[in-house]
Amino acid sequence: MHSEITASNVHDLAPADLVAPDRVAGRVYTDPEIFELEMTRVFERTWVWVAHDSELPGPGTFKSTHVGRQPVIVTRDRHGEVRTMLNRCRHRGASVCERKTGRANGFTCPYHAWSYGLDGSLRGLPYPDGYNGVVDRSDMGLKRLRTESYGGMVFATFADDAEPLAEFLGDARTWIDRFMKQGGGYPVKVLGTHRFRFSGNWKIQLENTTDGYHFPIVHRSWMASVDAETANMMSFMTDPAATTHDLGNGHSVMQMVPEHSDLDADEGTEKLPDRFGGLISQLESVGVDQVEIRRLVRAMHGTGFNLNLFPNVSMSISFFRVLRPISVGETEVEHIAIGPDGPAEITGPVNRERLRVHEHFQGPFGFGTPDDAEGWDRVQRGTAGAPEMPIMVNRGLGREKPSPEGWPTSHVTDETGMRAAYAKWKQVMGDD
Numbered sequence: 184m185h186s187e188i189t190a191s192n193v194h195d196l197a198p199a200d201l202v203a204p205d206r207v208a209g210r211v212y213t214d215p216e217i218f219e220l221e222m223t224r225v226f227e228r229t230w231v232w233v234a235h236d237s238e239l240p241g242p243g244t245f246k247s248t249h250v251g252r253q254p255v256i257v258t259r260d261r262h263g264e265v266r267t268m269l270n271r272c273r274h275r276g277a278s279v280c281e282r283k284t285g286r287a288n289g290f291t292c293p294y295h296a297w298s299y300g301l302d303g304s305l306r307g308l309p310y311p312d313g314y315n316g317v318v319d320r321s322d323m324g325l326k327r328l329r330t331e332s333y334g335g336m337v338f339a340t341f342a343d344d345a346e347p348l349a350e351f352l353g354d355a356r357t358w359i360d361r362f363m364k365q366g367g368g369y370p371v372k373v374l375g376t377h378r379f380r381f382s383g384n385w386k387i388q389l390e391n392t393t394d395g396y397h398f399p400i401v402h403r404s405w406m407a408s409v410d411a412e413t414a415n416m417m418s419f420m421t422d423p424a425a426t427t428h429d430l431g432n433g434h435s436v437m438q439m440v441p442e443h444s445d446l447d448a449d450e451g452t453e454k455l456p457d458r459f460g461g462l463i464s465q466l467e468s469v470g471v472d473q474v475e476i477r478r479l480v481r482a483m484h485g486t487g488f489n490l491n492l493f494p495n496v497s498m499s500i501s502f503f504r505v506l507r508p509i510s511v512g513e514t515e516v517e518h519i520a521i522g523p524d525g526p527a528e529i530t531g532p533v534n535r536e537r538l539r540v541h542e543h544f545q546g547p548f549g550f551g552t553p554d555d556a557e558g559w560d561r562v563q564r565g566t567a568g569a570p571e572m573p574i575m576v577n578r579g580l581g582r583e584k585p586s587p588e589g590w591p592t593s594h595v596t597d598e599t600g601m602r603a604a605y606a607k608w609k610q611v612m613g614d615d
Contacts, residue, residue: 194570199613202605205577209566212384212574217612218511224611225494226251230331230338230351232496232505233257233267237335237372237524243286243301249507250339255328256280256290257337260301267339268303269326279325290325299325334359335371336496354588355434358490362498364446365486367479367533369525373503374534377547378517381556383563385495385508386608388516391555392489392497392504393427393437393600395419396578401554408543408550410458425595428586433493433607435600439500443487446478455480462536469528479523479533483540491600493607501537502545512563518545518552576601 194210198217201208211217231250238246239259246257247270254270256279270278272292279290279299289306291298298307303325308314328339331348333356338348349356363371381388391397399420419425419439427437438444442453455463459480466476485501497504503519520541522534544551566574579597586592593599 197613199609202609202612204602204606205580206573206575207605208570209572209574210570211386212563212566213511213570215511218384218508220612222251222508224614225608226508227253227341228345228611228614229342229494230340230345230348231494232336232492233330233339234265234337235335235371235373235503235519235521236265236332236337237370238284239265239337241286243288244284245280245282245287245301246284247280247282250328250341251508253341254278255339256325257330257339258301264302265330265332265337266302267328267330267337268299269328271326272297273305273323273325274308303327334363351432352492353432353434354430354590355432355436355490355492358430358436358488359498361445361488362486362490365482365501365521366523366525367446367482368475369523369530371521372524374520374522374538374541376517376519378515379547379552379556380509380513380515381559382513383559384511385506385514386604387559387562388506388514389491389494389604390576390601391559392491392499393435394598395425395427395437395439395595396598397558398439401558402551404550404554410456419595422595426586426592427595427597427599428588428590428592429599429603429606430590431603433604435491435603437489437491437595437600438487439489439595440484440487443481443484446482446486449477449481451477453481456483459483459536462532465532466529471529475529479529482523483533483537491604493604502541504545514559520545576605 198220201211233248233250233255234246234257242259242261242263244259248255248257255267256270257265257267259265270280272279274292274295274297277292277294279292289298289300296309300306305320305323328341329343329345330337330339333348333352336359424441425438427435429435463476463480489500490498495506502521505517507515509515520538522537523530543549576598579593579599583591583593583599591599
């Protein structure tokens with residue numbers, strides 16, 4: 184690739200030719216034509232995460248979001264089935280829902296009052312005599328997307344011929360199962376969300392989730408702000424057991440704290456962090472037994488790994504991170520805090536503490552988010568120069584080996600996860 188891409192030909196190459204096993208051309212961040220192609224080939228032909236089950240707690244609940252740049256509504260209909268529909272009236276194209284979340288009996292267009300059921304079917308339209316012999320209501324419901332879920336994670340796709348979700352997720356399902364164990368024996372639910380935008384391409388953020396190399400450099404201020412036990416837990420740079428796996432289909436997982444990869448694997452010898460002493464006392468005061476307390480407190484920092492699911496969601500230690508491309512040089516990121524869903528006297532104190540931990544790093548006034556966003560902005564600004572110069576993703580390529588499961592694996596500081604994502608990107612972008 185480095186011998187073929189030059190300043191004179193970089194703009195003539197097909198997008199798939201801009202990716203090699205060890206590098207990608209900077210043009211993939213900056214070319215508006217590539218971005219437009221991505222919106223069709225990546226975000227409309229693959230499974231895109233749209234919701235968590237807990238955001239749709241009962242019939243009539245909904246969430247409005249996006250698949251790529253296309254606005255959609257995710258609903259739970261009267262029969263409990265989760266649906267995803269294009270947020271666009273079939274009459275004149277107006278959006279039929281502007282609320283982020285809520286509960287409704289259906290959706291009505293504000294322009295001409297065409298109304299739709301929770302399943303997207305057209306229920307009514309004003310002055311119907313004008314449509315006699317013109318409109319077949321059965322053909323004029325909201326456009327539906329294929330919707331499937333795994334482990335409480337809801338995905339949708341515009342592609343009717345896409346493989347089943349379970350097949351697309353493949354070996355990532357093992358890690359989704361492990362991630363959901365941080366409920367401490369209870370189901371996991373969404374506690375709250377916040378959004379921000381950065382001035383950079385969406386793939387810059389996609390790379391970041393399994394980029395262990397940047398952590399002690401970019402997040403040194405956070406490391407200095409936490410207690411010694413937390414800082415020691417996150418000092419994984421020289422730990423040979425800390426690894427990154429390519430799980431296939433663009434998915435990858437970065438194990439920063441391997442001993443917390445499976446929270447069920449607890450020999451009972453690990454000391455619980457002193458910082459949660461107050462929480463432990465509070466749980467003891469309401470009669471929670473020591474086994475349950477240990478499960479809940481061990482999960483306070485999450486699962487010890489970042490799971491990246493191509494193309495738009497990561498299950499990152501203890502929260503969901505969702506990316507939404509806005510333009511070639513702008514991306515919206517949503518951070519979703521999660522916690523156990525159980526009796527209020529038990530999970531209430533636990534979730535308040537989880538929110539404080541979340542705010543300290545991922546929150547809008549935390550340490551991690553501003554530092555990451557500054558780095559992403561700088562990558563975009565720098566890449567605007569010399570588009571023929573490559574973005575290197577070759578760290579650890581020489582020591583990458585298959586794991587016992589057959590996953591390409593290297594150290595947690597290596598760029599195996601990025602290579603996984605770009606291999607899938609190359610495949611999808613080259614599929615005509």
